[in-house]
Amino acid sequence: MNSKHLIIIAGPTAVGKTDLAIHLARHFGTEIINADSRQIYREMVIGTAVPSADQLAVAKHHFIGHKSIHDYYNASFFENETITLLDRLFAQFDAVIMTGGSGMYIDAVCRGIDDIPTVSQQIRNQLHAEYLKIGLAGIQTRLRELDPAYFHIVDQSNPKRILKALEIAEMTGKPYSSFLSGKVKQRNFSTVKIGLNIPRQDLYNRINNRVDVMMAHGLLQEADGLRNFRHLNALNTVGYKELFRFFDGIGSLEEAVDQIKAHTRQYARRQLTWFRRDKELRWFQPDENELILEYLQCKMNA
């Protein structure tokens, strides 16, 4: 068994992951890696509920605000950056905490994803323009010709999945499916996964309240300052896109805020769907600190 442990804290947004992560970081005298795909952008602070200055002072956090919304970023970049960082941290600590709500980012670190060349911005733009021109049926046809194997397993009504495969085929001249090994990468550390959840109604109350708090803290101003960049992927994000619509004159501010709450609830449900599938995850309530520590000790000494 490995003596280095990555402790994962997963769960839906607003469930209380940050508080537990800080508690555990203090207990183990270690640091925290953020696995939230939006908190990495330094321009997005209020709307992504990054930990407060006080919280950040208690435990060192990595990958919060370390990128700009103008940077291209994805799960593979996150995997590579995190593995590099972990090499350094495990030289110093026996345990490291990773917390966040982006299931794909967490899996990229725990299991790895296949190495595929990064697609150039030019090809991405080109294929997107193509999609607008020939539509879903058009890109489906192209994928069936270029990569029949993937065409049969892909969600054919999801343009993003089809475009990704076409981008890779265009970029490399090889079918996307030829890069998919499905192999789990071996890591030089072990993982322990904690899932946090609370009754649905409590979660929704916390989400609704947190959106009100974000608005009180100036989310409207933050979004206003970013409206010129709304075309960037980073800003295709709950809490911002609804306010951009409001700036366009679509609906009232109250309606926009209600939409942010509803879309955040839906996001939380999608997170739960993702995490429920992971059988390595052990579920707790966020206030069960003692039980969680007991479980961690047990797993880490095994």
Added chain:
RNA sequence: GGUGCCAUAGCUCAGUUGGUAGAGCAACGGACUGAAAAUCCGUGUGUCCGUGGUUCAACUCCACGUGGCACCA
């Protein structure tokens, strides 16, 4: 007080020339190997305000009641 209009899903509303009802949003379930807070798929959850009446049959027509809105006093 009078007149008119309205009352259908959690919300906003459509609809049935009388045969127990549907759309958007919400809600719920699922997928997901480089945009993942993204993207995509599936599910209608209902005393059709109440009580009587007409009818083989009423959510639909009639009467009364209740609640809401508007206008007139």
